[in-house]
Amino acid sequence: MLRNKAVTLLGAGTQGARLAFMWSKLGRRVHLVDPNEKQLDSAYTRIETFRRGSDPSPHKWGEIRLLDSKELEKAASSSWMVVECVPEKLELKRKVVQGLNDVAPQETIIASNSSSYTITEIINGLELRNGSRFLSLHSYWPPETAAIEVMGTADTSPDVIALVMEQCKLHGFQPFHVQRTSTGYIYNRIWAAIKREALLTVAEGVASPAELDAIFKEVLKTPKGPCEQMDIVGLDVVLDIEEHYAAEREGLPQLPREFLKKMIAEGNLGVKSGSGFYSYDGK
Ligand SMILES: NC(=O)c1ccc[n+]([C@@H]2O[C@H](COP(=O)([O-])OP(=O)(O)OC[C@H]3O[C@@H](n4cnc5c(N)ncnc54)[C@H](O)[C@@H]3O)[C@@H](O)[C@H]2O)c1
CATH class of the missing domain: 1.10.1040.10 (N-(1-d-carboxylethyl)-l-norvaline Dehydrogenase; domain 2)
Structure with missing residues (x-):
């Protein structure tokens, strides 16, 4: 199901660049979307540096497509998962997640990398088409930190959690499932x-x-x-x-x-x- 599908990352900042590096490790495509062209260029330079320092280097890196926000719908339509990594402002996150809900196919998983706002807070009161596909997917800095925390809402499907945990492992993360909604995750x-x-x-x-x-x-x-x-x-x-x-x-x-x-x-x-x-x- 996932073989030909990409991961879309919204926000090409500190985390977006690092996640693009991780999610392209198995040769799958990554769409990196940001309204700021400079951020996209600088992210690409950082991704190349991460790749050069990667040991062992995979057989084939996935293609990274740098896209303007106007191309989000196209990017999301061919993705199995979209992760928002926009700045840590609740209203911005809510707006972005509502937009993703509206343009992404119903089965596409929608995740937030927010450090302090739980996915439950972010989607509270939004009009959602499929509430079972939302989760927090919280990674760490520096890039060599493999830990990543997966936390759903009361409505997130266990199959969605299981799939994300499995894919994280395959891509070199060490995933931890946060069993209940928790401000601040585990670590x-x-x-x-x-x-x-x-x-x-x-x-x-x-x-x-x-x-x-x-x-x-x-x-x-x-x-x-x-x-x-x-x-x-x-x-x-x-x-x-x-x-x-x-x-x-x-x-x-x-x-x-x-x-x-x-x-x-x-x-x-x-x-x-x-x-x-x-x-x-x-x-
Ligand atoms: N920096 C870290 O070490 C770290 C660690 C864990 C989690 N996080 C979380 O990751 C998220 C992003 O943090 P960061 O440090 O990468 O931020 P950052 O400021 O480095 O990057 C944010 C990027 O989002 C872009 N952006 C703004 N509005 C956008 C929009 N509407 N659509 C697409 N892109 C948009 C900006 O142009 C910028 O490139 C935050 O929620 C933060 O809490 C950060």
């Missing part, structure tokens, strides 16, 4: 708890960021500590994510958010602003 929930507690530990003056990172790395034998990681992501992004959890769940401590707000107000956003928990000297 990000664990990571959110680590960040929250790390922020509390520093805010209460129990340890400096450097001490906290050092003990974390020593015990877990991992290259980066929570404060280093938060600096890389950006403290404004860390705050947005934590605000989203706090809006969903009562009883989360406020101090981590207050601490982040103070750092942000002082211009300490992490690597991108030159300082966060650490100083980056413009590097």
